Amino acid sequence: MIRRRRVAGQNMTFDWVFALILGVTSVATAALSLALLPLVPRLGRAAKAARSDIDMVFLFDGEQLVDATPEARRFLAGGPSGLSDWHRLCALVGPRFPEFRDRIARLDRDGSTLMTEAGGRAQIFAKWLDGVVRLSLHLPEEERALDAPDPQSLAAMAAELTTLRDVVEAMPTPAWQEDEEGAVAWANSAYLGLVRQCQGEGTQLNWPLPALFSPPDEGGHAPHRDVIQTRDGAERWFDCVSVMADGARLRFALPADAAVRAETALRNFVQTLTKTFAELPIGLAVFNRARELVLFNPAMLDLFNLEPEFLTARPTLVAVLDRLRETRMMPEPKDYRTWREQIVRLERDAQNGVYADTWTLPSGHVYRVTGRPHPDGAVAFLFEDISAEMSLTRRFRGEIETGQAVIDSLDEAIAVFSGAGLLTMSNAAYAELWGEDPMLVMGTTDIAGATAIWQQNCMPEETGTAVELSRLIRQRKPWAGSMVHRDGRRLACRLRPVGGGAVLVGFRPDCLAPSIESPVSRAAG
Known part of the structure; x- marks a missing residue:
């Protein structure tokens, strides 16, 4: 019994000691937790700051990129294409750090x-670092976290940026x-090309690119034309346009080679x-x-003996005609009324393209005036001195x-036939003999028509002679003979070739040349 009490007392002592140790430990833990609790936000901010202070690091050996952090490589990918990594980095940081190139040049x-x-x-x-350049680019956290878009908006902005970049590059x-x-x-890319x-x-491009x-x-945004000369000596013409966007000057060069060639051809044509x-x-x-x-x-x-000053002053048509008058x-x-009607008719007919007139001046000169319409309602007049031609x-x-x-x-009676067989000349005696006005039939009557008239006005037995004359005229052979007119007169006929392929045919009363009878009979056989 006594032994059991001792054991029980020992167990109670152990429980109190264990409880005491557990309580002291809990109190110490709570106190330590209360002491460290204010430091928890600072540690979080420090860790966050540590995460935000991670810089983009680049290692360059000359212009060759040796190594870079993943974020740094993504940063370089946003630079202009067609350049080396170094010049791409210069293009990206140059606008924000104007002294970048000068400071790097004396870094050694x-x-x-x-x-x-x-x-x-x-x-x-x-x-x-012994020929290697270590660059650390730090962007403040505010730039990364300020107005950060949601993932969907960020994806849309990235797609739009890619599209715009492709458009600019293309x-x-x-x-x-x-x-x-x-x-x-x-x-x-077009500028780089x-x-x-x-x-x-084969030339390596360096940044900054040449202008x-x-x-x-100064202060002008009007388009202007510029020319550059390529390495092979060819000239390239461009119409340059400048615009201001967010304080920066954007410039565009539109090819103008075709326009320059057209303008040159037009200028040469005008000259x-x-x-x-x-x-x-x-x-x-x-x-x-x-x-x-x-x-x-x-x-x-x-x-017209006009002064150059008068014509260069761009006078009107009425003013020019008044000066000529x-x-x-x-x-x-x-009179003046007739003069005004003449001007109106001249302008109207010239616009319709039908004006043509001959001016006989008091001085004796003769001018041929022609009016012709031109595009866009213009009118052109041609003045030709035909005095020598008229004389x-x-x-x-x-x-x-x-x-x-x-x-x-x-x-x-004389009739002349041309080489083409047309009656080109006759006299009054021919018209009186054959009853045909030469002024009315000249140039329209041929050999057949003339011989038909001769047959109608001769005795029937002389028809063969008229037909024979038609054949001889075409052959242009000399001939002499006679035929009897319906009024009973005997006509002495002759045929003689003349210059220019023409043939002269003559008729006269036989009684006026009695000595011609013997040669006629010889010619007739």
Whole structure:
């Protein structure tokens, strides 16, 4: 019994000791937890800061990328294509760190350098490691977390960005961005291809890219034309356009080779026409829709004795005609009303393309005036001096009239047939003998028609002679004979070839030449 009590007392003592130890341990744990509880947020922020301070790290040996963190490689993938990794990085960080190239250039002397973004918190730390450059690019957490989109929006933005990038890269026209100093800060593939054409296909491209085009006018955004020369000596023409977007200058170069060739061909054509018009003896005057003189050649000055100052002042058609009337260089109208009606008719007929007139001037000169319509309501007038032509025509007409008067004075009836067999000349005695007016039948009567008239007006037994004359005229053989007219007169006939393939046929009363009987009988056989 006593032994059992002792054991029970020992067990109670052990329970109290165990409970005491457990309580002290719990109190200590609670106290330690209360002491460490304020530090928990700080540790979380420190861990978060540690995670946000992970930089993008690049290792470059010259311009070759040796190693980079995954985030750094993703960053490089967003740079312009067609460039080396180093120049792609320069293109990405250059706009945010303008002094990047200069600081890197002297890194082998400085050993290390720290660059801070102008107007921002991004930083680049560069260190020289025995020829290898270690770059650490730090972007602040605010840039990553500020207005972070949801995954769906982020995917849509990424797809749109990819599409826009593909569109810009596939553009056939060069496009590039310039900084404040005019240096190229970004360029698309077409611009890079143009740089290769200028520098050579095998040339390694360096950043910044060369500026191929001249800078635009100060403060001007108007398109201007520029030309560059490729390595093979060919000239490429472009219409350059500049726009401002978010403080940056975007420039586009639209190919203009076809337009330049067309303009050059048009300019050469106009020069050729100008030289041709300048050498033409025919005066040319072109009036536009408003009837203002827009084009004339030097012959206008010579034909009408006009002053160059008057014509270059773009006078109207009425003003030009008034000046010609005042200087007596056009036919004098009867009165002012007739003059105005003449101007209206001239303009109307020229617009319809039917105006043609001959001006006989008081000085004796004769001008042929022709009006022709031109596109867009314009009208062109041609003034040709035909004084020499008219003088020659008058002289020829006078000679023809004189010759006609001479053969009309002959008693012998004469008819001349051309080589084509047409009656081209006859005299009054021929018309009186055969009853046919030569002025009415000249050029329309042929040999068959003439011999038919002769047969009708001769005795029936003389029909064979008229038919024989038709054959002899076509053969152009000399002949002499006789035939009897219906009125009983015997006619002595002769046929003689003359110049130009023509044949002369003559008829006269046989009683006027009695000595011709013997040769006629000999010719007749």
